[in-house]
Amino acid sequence: xxxxxxxxxxxxxxxxxxxxxxxxxxxxxxxxxxxxxxxxxxxxxxxxxxxxxxxxxxxxxxxxxxxxxxxxxxxxxxxxxxxxxxxxxxxxxxxxxxxxxxxxxxxxxxxxxxxxxxxxxxxxxxxxxxxxxxxxxxxxxxxxxxxxxxxxxxxxxxxxxxxxxxxxxxxxxxxxxxxxxxxxxxxxxxxxxxxxxxxxxxxxxxxxxxxxxxxxxxxxxxxxxxxxxxxxxxxxxxxxxxxxxxxxxxxxxxxxxxxxxxxxxxxxxxxxxxxxxxxxxxxxxxxxxxxxxxxxxxxxxxxxxxxxxxxxxxxxxxxxxxxxxxxxxxxxxxxxxxxxxxxxxxxxxxxxxxxxxxxxxxxxxxxxxxxxxxxxxxxxxxxxxxxxxxxxxxxxxxxxxxxxxxxxx
Amino acid sequence: xxxxxxxxxxxxxxxxxxxxxxxxxxxxxxxxxxxxxxxxxxxxxxxxxxxxxxxxxxxxxxxxxxxxxxxxxxxxxxxxxxxxxxxxxxxxxxxxxxxxxxxxxxxxxxxxxxxxxxxxxxxxxxxxxxxxxxxxxxxxxxxxxxxxxxxxxxxxxxxxxxxxxxxxxxxxxxxxxxxxxxxxxxxxxxxxxxxxxxxxxxxxxxxxxxxxxxxxxxxxxxxxxxxxxxxxxxxxxxxxxxxxxxxxxxxxxxxxxxxxxxxxxxxxxxxxxxxxxxxxxxxxxxxxxxxxxxxxxxxxxxxxxxxxxxxxxxxxxxxxxxxxxxxxxxxxxxxxxxxxxxxxxxxxxxxxxxxxxxxxxxxxxxxxxxxxxxxxxxxxxxxxxxxxxxxxxxxxxxxxxxxxxxxxx
Numbered sequence: 017x018x019x020x021x022x023x024x025x026x027x028x029x030x031x032x033x034x035x036x037x038x039x040x041x042x043x044x045x046x047x048x049x050x051x052x053x054x055x056x057x058x059x060x061x062x063x064x065x066x067x068x069x070x071x072x073x074x075x076x077x078x079x080x081x082x083x084x085x086x087x088x089x090x091x092x093x094x095x096x097x098x099x100x101x102x103x104x105x106x107x108x109x110x111x112x113x114x115x116x117x118x119x120x121x122x123x124x125x126x127x128x129x130x131x132x133x134x135x136x137x138x139x140x141x142x143x144x145x146x147x148x149x150x151x152x153x154x155x156x157x158x159x160x161x162x163x164x165x166x167x168x169x170x171x172x173x174x175x176x177x178x179x180x181x182x183x184x185x186x187x188x189x190x191x192x193x194x195x196x197x198x199x200x201x202x203x204x205x206x207x208x209x210x211x212x213x214x215x216x217x218x219x220x221x222x223x224x225x226x227x228x229x230x231x232x233x234x235x236x237x238x239x240x241x242x243x244x245x246x247x248x249x250x251x252x253x254x255x256x257x258x259x260x261x262x263x264x265x266x267x268x269x270x271x272x273x274x275x276x277x278x279x280x281x282x283x284x285x286x287x288x289x290x291x292x293x294x295x296x297x298x299x300x301x302x303x304x305x306x307x308x309x310x311x312x313x314x315x316x317x318x319x320x321x322x323x324x325x326x327x328x329x330x331x332x333x334x335x336x337x338x339x340x341x342x343x344x345x346x347x348x349x350x351x352x353x354x355x356x357x358x359x360x361x362x363x364x365x366x367x368x369x370x371x372x373x374x375x376x377x378x379x380x381x382x383x384x385x386x387x388x389x390x391x392x393x394x395x396x397x398x399x400x401x402x403x404x405x406x407x408x409x410x411x412x413x414x415x416x417x418x419x420x421x422x423x424x425x
Numbered sequence: 426x427x428x429x430x431x432x433x434x435x436x437x438x439x440x441x442x443x444x445x446x447x448x449x450x451x452x453x454x455x456x457x458x459x460x461x462x463x464x465x466x467x468x469x470x471x472x473x474x475x476x477x478x479x480x481x482x483x484x485x486x487x488x489x490x491x492x493x494x495x496x497x498x499x500x501x502x503x504x505x506x507x508x509x510x511x512x513x514x515x516x517x518x519x520x521x522x523x524x525x526x527x528x529x530x531x532x533x534x535x536x537x538x539x540x541x542x543x544x545x546x547x548x549x550x551x552x553x554x555x556x557x558x559x560x561x562x563x564x565x566x567x568x569x570x571x572x573x574x575x576x577x578x579x580x581x582x583x584x585x586x587x588x589x590x591x592x593x594x595x596x597x598x599x600x601x602x603x604x605x606x607x608x609x610x611x612x613x614x615x616x617x618x619x620x621x622x623x624x625x626x627x628x629x630x631x632x633x634x635x636x637x638x639x640x641x642x643x644x645x646x647x648x649x650x651x652x653x654x655x656x657x658x659x660x661x662x663x664x665x666x667x668x669x670x671x672x673x674x675x676x677x678x679x680x681x682x683x684x685x686x687x688x689x690x691x692x693x694x695x696x697x698x699x700x701x702x703x704x705x706x707x708x709x710x711x712x713x714x715x716x717x718x719x720x721x722x723x724x725x726x727x728x729x730x731x732x733x734x735x736x737x738x739x740x741x742x743x744x745x746x747x748x749x750x751x752x753x754x755x756x757x758x759x760x761x762x763x764x765x766x767x768x769x770x771x772x773x774x775x776x777x778x779x780x781x782x783x784x785x786x787x788x789x790x791x792x793x794x795x796x797x798x799x800x801x802x803x804x805x806x807x808x809x810x811x812x813x814x815x816x817x818x819x820x821x822x823x824x825x826x827x828x829x830x831x832x833x834x
């Protein structure tokens with residue numbers, strides 16, 4: 017069984033946090049100068065670990081093992097949210113690096129092959145999961161032509177790639193048959209492990225996300241001279257429907273479903289004017305496609321009832337549907353077994369409520385994910401953190417699970 | 426009984442609509458070039474009707490009768506909403522002018538004295554009911570120093586008055602004992618007269634307006650990784666309270682109360698982020714102070730219940746209270762009698778849901794108001810209109826009521 021080196025792991029995590037350090041976190045959007053610098057540092061650390069690294073034409077850093085045994089791909093991302101945390105993404109990449117080193121140091125595992133990747137732009141400053149989509153053949157040249165920086169639309173991805181010296185570098189592509197599967201470790205970004213006293217989460221699926229834009233059309237009018245019975249108040253219609261959704265959903269959801277109305281607008285939005293139009297976005301997530309379908313059907317029915325009842329017209333403007341990505345069952349079993357060895361009784365299965373590169377890789381490879389606890393459930397903020405002991409334990413479980421998968425038939 | 430001249434009345438209304446004409450309406454904010462021009466035209470028409478006109482230091486046009494008999498003040502405003510209608514305000518001023526002419530033409534009423542005013546800036550482009558507040562001693566020099574144009578804060582009221590040649594003109598002040606009372610005619614701006622087939626509305630009171638700003642504070646978080654049981658969603662708290670208000674108010678209001686949630690904000694307002702903060706404005710209007718107090722108490726109690734129940738904190742940030750302005754009972758009787766003479770059975774008593782200069786004058790003088798129907802209830806829009814026959818009938822009723830009030834003991 018490989019033994020990871022906790023000090024070496026933590027030292028690498030602390031070193032890469034120097035690139036773009038912000039308070040106790042990191043500000044390192046993909047292709048920022050600090051991001052490019054960190055990619056070159058990472059490639060050098062991969063080389064020192066015996067991998068052959070490349071920085072490809074979209075910014076992915078991929079370290080390939082020269083060994084010829086059974087092979088896994090491990091990865092996550094080293095770009096960060098604006099003024100984000102020091103572990104979101106990076107931890108999974110450095111786990112891969114440490115697993116390569118630990119496997120090589122153990123005579124029983126020294127021939128096992130692991131490639132390690134840092135996927136470009138997981139946080140979507142330029143597009144969405146840009147690097148893993150590129151690697152799996154889901155990103156066209158036209159997509160790259162169209163991509164602009166989220167915070168400054170005058171900056172194009174093409175120019176940023178050129179500035180990083182990547183304009184004429186080919187984009188790495190997944191070779192069929194090269195890998196047994198893909199493994200990704202990540203901080204949980206929620207509070208479930210902490211709340212239940214667990215230290216390892218084995219991900220069953222990355223949830224699907226459905227988002228429904230719902231519009232309400234009434235008649236804008238004077239809030240003093242328009243009697244209540246003849247009003248067509250789009251704001252009232254939105255409040256009534258949102259309330260009905262919050263009343264209806266608890267009986268329809270699964271135990272870990274979430275739903276959110278994160279966006280609500282009323283027009284014109286003045287205290288003395290009856291709103292003539294309103295719009296909201298209802299988003300819901302679950303790992304089970306049947307639950308997602310049931311919630312969409314319920315919301316659609318509530319919209320139809322509200323529209324039929326009046327006095328405002330209510331309609332669904334559009335629905336975006338990202339389907340759940342189930343994780344590989346046998347690889348989940350390997351995580352369970354490794355976790356039971358190193359943290360008996362302190363692990364659980366759970367869905368991932370957030371999106372990850374693994375949902376992209378899962379379209380091409382058997383894939384699995386593992387979580388470690390987030391202190392206070394905090395993420396996407398520079399105060400994000402995980403106890404050192406949990407970081408080290410997680411890497412040991414990850415290494416053990418990788419060895420089990422590579423040694424299995 | 427005075428006989429008004431409908432053709433002369435309509436001709437004056439159409440002529441003044443030339444100043445700032447916009448589509449079928451008028452764009453004439455106070456002290457715009459078109460507004461200033463219209464004030465000089467109005468002063469000239471007053472002079473031709475036998476009044477002594479002044480344009481005072483705030484822009485009020487006041488035509489004083491040289492007669493010495495019992496005296497009434499009549500008025501409204503000739504400034505307009507942006508791209509507003511041709512009758513909102515102006516009609517009441519031209520009614521006053523026509524009443525002066527009609528009284529003078531009738532031997533029975535030729536000694537009755539009526540002063541006519543066009544109050545400056547009723548629509549509040551610079552302040553709020555600026556001209557009538559000035560006339561009644563409710564507008565200080567400091568208020569004028571502070572006033573800026575609503576659509577362009579670089580323009581000061583002082584500069585605009587100077588540009589109109591009014592910088593060194595005194596502001597006219599109400600003299601105690603000069604008037605028996607104040608009368609104002611206006612379009613209804615709502616659809617009640619039209620819906621009930623009436624042609625004259627006798628205003629019982631100008632409603633009071635209470636506005637409560639209510640804030641909701643939760644915890645902003647990731648909409649994917651934060652389980653429902655631990656969420657503190659400020660948007661849900663707002664929807665729940667707004668719904669409770671819409672449920673509770675119908676049992677507490679009077680027959681003509683109105684309530685509106687015209688402003689709702691949630692922060693940060695993104696589909697995948699649980700709102701950490703929300704805010705809404707609840708406004709309600711009624712002519713009865715007891716009903717306003719009851720609604721404020723009910724809303725305050727619902728806020729307290731929501732705050733106690735959690736998980737978000739809910740608080741009233743502030744309450745603005747404009748109290749109702751009851752209209753004079755004997756003057757209402759005179760309007761009833763005149764309306765019954767000219768439009769038997771086609772008149773009704775009703776509150777004014779909108780604010781008017783009469784609510785300012787009512788603080789110093791017995792005051793009354795009369796409405797004519799608005800086609801389709803439309804106002805504050807260039808398509809605002811009233812049937813010519815209703816405009817003429819309204820002026821006849823207005824003249825008759827004025828004569829009755831002036832001849833009474």
